[in-house]
Amino acid sequence: MKELDWSSVAGILFDKDGTLLRYDESWGPVNREAARIAAAGDDDLELRLLQAAGMDPVSGQTRADSLLAAGNAAEIAAGFVAAGSPLDAAELTRLLDALFVRATEWAVPVTNLGTFFTRLKDLGLKLGVASSDNEQSIRQTAIRFGFAEHLDFVAGYDSGHGVKPGPGMLLGFCEAVGLHPSQVAMVGDNNHDMHMGKAAGAGLKIAVLTGTGSRETLAAAADLCLDDITALEALLPLKLEA
Template identity: 30%
Template sequence: MGGKSLWIGDTKVEAKAVGFDKDGTLFDAVAFWVYIDTLRKQQFLNLAGEEHEEQWEKLMGIRGAGEVDHNGVLAVATTLEEIILTAGAFYQLKGWPWTECKAKAESVFRLADENTMLDQAFQAKEGASEVIRSLLDEGIRTGILTSDKWTRAEQCMDLLGVKERLDFLITPEQVEKGKPSPDMVFKACEQLGISPHELVVVGDSVVDMKMAKTAGSIAVGIVTYDGSREVLSEDADFLIDSLLEIRTSS
């Protein structure tokens, strides 16, 4: 099967598939980060002590009320990486045995997830569902490449109403290394039977762009905050300000 035509901004490209990052690309990142961090922080403080709130915020990259470092741990790290860092914080602050630190860190994230109300945590960005549907309608294989875990990623796709139609959903559980390693791209391409250069990767972070470029895919960066255009431009082939700039016709 040959490549399909799609438009990225004013440029026509040929591709067989499009892989979207989830948080920050299809859903508002800051709203989710603030929501989930509030739940995790409380679980952490329940164990470490309320006096360690500042240490938690420094660890996760919280700079103030609702202000998140877009290149920090909360924004970029995988859940597994966050758990290991949290275990390290427990070890540093409390001096518990390492195995106990890891178990307590895992409980922080598990309990936060159990208390998450998805419809409150995830706010779809303009055009998210529509763009995915339009690509699928035109025969362009479409899916998700996310650092989030499989279960929540599936639930988020349910919120968009596209879960049953997606061609692939790749999370860190399925690969040896997460972003910015190209493993997730390679996994998706293996499932689809295509080459990496036939895949467009759409994301809002440096790790998305580096993953795409290392794999040899087309990197599309979506500008989401002041300064992100400059941050993404080093590795992005295209920069867009809205998902609606990805179209199947001119």
């Protein structure tokens, strides 16, 4: 593992689900509802769809880097259709996007996100969120948990920057805030986030364990693995130069 240089970090780009929000608590009910919608009243199919997309219907745990863990609404819809959903993929994508916006109601934050983002902003950092969810859902989450005013950039799979693990969201963040990718720390809970960081040339790729990934699944792609985002503060410089 390379020696980490935090002194050059001037911006942090966060994933949302599993990073800012605890994945299983936040998305377990949502994934079940997504499969129920896709199954169109077929209870047996609903269970098969959950399994095919990466969630154990008994334990409620979602497999690291699976479709439900890392996919966007269009990818999940296509996966459900391939696994037997009778719905049209485009219509199912629309239904899932609407569900994921409502999913804010179930969201469980890792910490007090309003306070957390306030402290990071006070250090002089540029802050953004890049998620495989849709942009409206990200913004709803930021409003609900009191950190919208601290965000310099928001990107969902439908924001025009491409999708993970491509580099577009991180490069879009850099363009929006005037930073070089080497000045950005990418923080996420699965390998799509780490691979996006690598593809864009991020200075640091930081994994957290509040999502579907584990130290074992994330070790090869991450520069550092933390229990959760709150551990970041002890690693950052006390104050960035203006």
